[in-house]
Amino acid sequence: MTRFRVAVEIVPRRGLLDPQGKAVSDALHTLGFSTVSDVRVGRHLVLDTDAADADAARAEVQRMCEQLLANPVTEDFHIGSAERA
Amino acid sequence: MTRFRVAVEIVPRRGLLDPQGKAVSDALHTLGFSTVSDVRVGRHLVLDTDAADADAARAEVQRMCEQLLANPVTEDFHIGSAERA
Numbered sequence: 036m037t038r039f040r041v042a043v044e045i046v047p048r049r050g051l052l053d054p055q056g057k058a059v060s061d062a063l064h065t066l067g068f069s070t071v072s073d074v075r076v077g078r079h080l081v082l083d084t085d086a087a088d089a090d091a092a093r094a095e096v097q098r099m100c101e102q103l104l105a106n107p108v109t110e111d112f113h114i115g116s117a118e119r120a
Numbered sequence: 121m122t123r124f125r126v127a128v129e130i131v132p133r134r135g136l137l138d139p140q141g142k143a144v145s146d147a148l149h150t151l152g153f154s155t156v157s158d159v160r161v162g163r164h165l166v167l168d169t170d171a172a173d174a175d176a177a178r179a180e181v182q183r184m185c186e187q188l189l190a191n192p193v194t195e196d197f198h199i200g201s202a203e204r205a
Contacts, residue, residue, distance in 0.1 A: 044164045070170040079129045079164035085155040099153055
């Protein structure tokens with residue numbers, strides 16, 4: 036078993052309201068960043084996990100996303116590459 | 121001016137406590153994912169902004185991170201590539 040570090044991005048689905056993104060966008064406008072038109076705020080997770088190889092590590096993280104990390108109704112997730120930790 | 125989409129990852133500094141990551145790690149263990157050894161939870165932002173070119177868009181997002189989006193004491197940020205939105 037080797038330790039792998041896998042990054043996951045979890046973002047609200049396009050088309051769904053993202054109140055946190057709206058709040059950030061408004062705050063940026065208040066600070067003078069008038070060129071910003073849209074902000075989406077999601078989560079970025081970095082997981083260290085032991086697995087036989089990189090594909091197994093990513094498959095395990097996929098199961099974690101489906102069971103706990105992401106909300107399948109409102110969020111999409113993207114699993115990055117698995118690097119040796 | 122062209123519209124660019126820039127992704128930013130904001131993560132707690134290594135070495136600082138990450139209570140949210142600890143909570144996720146504990147929940148994963150409870151669900152049977154015993155191979156997970158460490159979890160860090162950060163934010164993933166996607167910003168649409170108008171700029172003359174991709175470098176200008178990334179520079180503007182860097183200023184946003186420094187002024188509002190990231191906490192310089194506790195967080196590191198990484199700005200991804202700027203894609204035409």
